Amino acid sequence: MADANAATETADLVCDRLVRRFGDTRAVDEISLSVPAGSFFSILGPSGCGKTTLLRLLAGFDRPDDGDILIRGERMNEVAPNRRPVNMVFQHLALFPTMSVADNIAYGLKRQKVAAPERRRRIAEVLEQVGLPGMEDRNPQQLSGGQRQRVALARCLVLRPTLLLLDEPLGALDLKLREQMKVELKHLQKAFGTTFVYITHDQSEAMVMSDQVAVMRQGRFDQVASPETLYRHPETPFVAGFVGDNNCLAGTVVALDDGQVTLDLADGSRVRGMAASPGLQPGQPAQLFVRPESLSLVATTAAGEAALSARVVTTLFDGANSRVELTAAGQVLFARLPQDGSAPCLDAGQTLALQWQPSLARVFAGAPA
Known part of the structure; x- marks a missing residue:
């Protein structure tokens, strides 16, 4: 507990080797974490990874x-x-559908026996803070989805908790409202200064709102880091594949030289210059991850960049980008190219050089799952 005790000086929440078993299954498997006071901390993972069990432990x-x-x-x-x-x-x-907004927010205050004048003051104050002033007498059914979301937040925040736990609160909203509420939640967390612990399977929510994200798999954390670090420097194949879009190519390690790895891919192509991760050994299988936006298609290959021969399958319009489906090294890949005139015009069946900066790729030991 020495590390946990030291962490409590600046942390609102510390978990030290937390375990929850169900029969022979460890839903939470020796989880340790430290959440700094006033931060937005997200736990991100697929269904069944243990994140809801962990939240239930925190809530009691x-x-x-x-x-x-x-x-x-x-x-x-x-x-x-x-x-x-x-x-x-x-x-x-x-929310209680037969109660007014004010009565919904007052529910916890009444249980705490807060006097009526103080209740009214705090309700008016929190409604102002969440952007719903003057709506005390409305019924929740008269509000939009986003307004009901803010009432639910106000009902919790009015109690001034040390931790606010959020269990996929945006899951029931439509896409446009969900995008809007991501920004609003982040603003509200900063305005109140309350520590948020947010559970989600949606990596976009975690990346947009969080100061730190813990990526959870099979009851454990694979990596805990800032959103940018998770995206640019994943430490495991699972994090590389789960956080954001990624292409994964199977290969074999040919050589390790001065911290860089050379791979032979399935079609015999050889790529080199990527940073070597722990566990790589010559002759062993490896998996190469490179993000769609890191790929470019050119007629000739720039010096010092990894490249493959790729055939265009189809090009799809995707707003500011084109999503290009390709075949290369015996696999289907996707590139994301900007719609700003800088990308070449592409036709199905066209063959080009597919390249990327080696520093933007990640190589891990083991064959792809």
Whole structure:
């Protein structure tokens, strides 16, 4: 616990080797984390990875089998949910449909026996902060989806929790409103200064809003880092494939030289100059990840850049970009090219050189899954 104790000086939340078992399955498998005060921390992972179980442990709806949960330095393992300095926003919001906005927000304050004048003051204040002034008497059913979302946030934030836990709260919104609420949630978190712990399977939500993101798989964290670091410097094949779009090419390690790796790909093409990750050995299988926006198609290859012969299958318009489907090295790949006139005109069946800067690619040991 030495590291966890040191972390509590600047952290609102510390988990130390947290475990939750269901039979022989470890849904949460020795998770350790430290969430700085006033930050937006997201836990990102596919369905079934254990993120909701972890959130339930933090909220007090379930108890860990091993390890500790500390909020502002106080151990919470046996503390009941209603006695933790924590509140929670659910995907379906759980607003009371027969109560006014003010009564919904006042619900927790009444349970805390806050006097009526103070309740009215705090309700008016929090509605101003979430951009809904003067809506105290409205019914939730009279509000838009985004307004109901803000009422649900206001109901939690009015209680001034140390942690606000959010369990995929944007999942029920349509795409345009979801995009709008991503920005609003980030602004609200900064305005209130409350520590947010946000659960999602949507990597776009995590990347846009978070100060730090923990990528979770099979009960463990693969990597915890800033969104930019996760995107540009993934530490595992799972993170490389799960965060953002990526192309994955199977290859064999030919040589390791001064921290760089040379690969032979499935069609016999040889690419070199990519940074070597731990575990690579000559003669062993490897997987090369390169993002669609890092690829370019040219008639001739620039010196010092990796390149493959690629055939254009189809080109799709995608707003500011073209999404180009290609075959190269015996596999289907995708490139994302800007619609600014800089990309070549492409026809189905056309063969070009596909290239990328080696520094933008990642190579990991092992064959693709």
